[in-house]
Amino acid sequence: MVILDASKIVKIYGKQSGAGSTTALNGISLTIHKGEFIAIMGPSGSGKTTLLNVMSGIDKPTSGEVKISDKEISEMAGEQLALFRRKQLGFVFQEFNLLDSLTVKENIILPMILEKKTANEMEQKVLELARLFEIESILHKYPYNISGGQQQRTAVSRALVNEPSIIFADEPTGNLDSKSSAVIMECFEKIVQELSTTVLLVTHDVFAASYCQKVIFIKDGLIHSYIVKKGSRKEFLNQIMDNLAVLGGRTHDI
């Protein structure tokens, strides 16, 4: 089942042409199916974050269209887009983006309050996710009293509460040490395998990308190539390194 269909996406920042304009995406087409676990990699400035932002409705393409669950989001604006994003999409960011004045539990519950879920539904969902991600013992703590890895597991739980069609993650391991990065990537692996969630992440982190099933490499605003995991994670990691070396440009890990 197709979850996301992006067709001929062009994104030009600044004026449409000439000096002062930057073509960040040059006509990218991409189809994502339910349950896929995909990383987008590429040199600095190749258009990764722009692609994620356009596909998730954070930004509008200059031309081309993005459909999620058959709804054209590139045409949506205002309240309609906000509602669609809240119901259908989950977001995880490098900086965790938790509210410091709320406990872990309240942070996770927040999107469900906006959806007017019952107290019982909210309680059940929080406990289910807290168990899955092993954060039951910190539900009553505040974000500044827990580790970065625990904050990111809270953010992943929050992204999942409304059972989104797809989770977008921009550098989800960017602020984590290698041990916490492994735990977060195992969390994503778990939700793909156990809940059939679809996860798309942008990363410079070869180790994080090696957990995914597919890595798409972009360069100069176009898809350059992609690889699919066939053997072990370690073999896939080496394959990713080889592809990045071919891609050239400045990445943060090679």
Ligand SMILES: Nc1ncnc2c1ncn2[C@@H]1O[C@H](COP(=O)(O)OP(=O)(O)OP(=O)(O)O)[C@@H](O)[C@H]1O
């Ligand atoms: N708001 C903006 N206004 C103008 N140009 C922008 C804007 N955002 C990004 N760009 C340019 O668009 C191109 C693609 O940027 P983007 O951030 O998508 O790349 P990236 O692959 O995510 O880079 P990085 O790995 O360094 O985060 C770059 O040349 C960048 O300078």
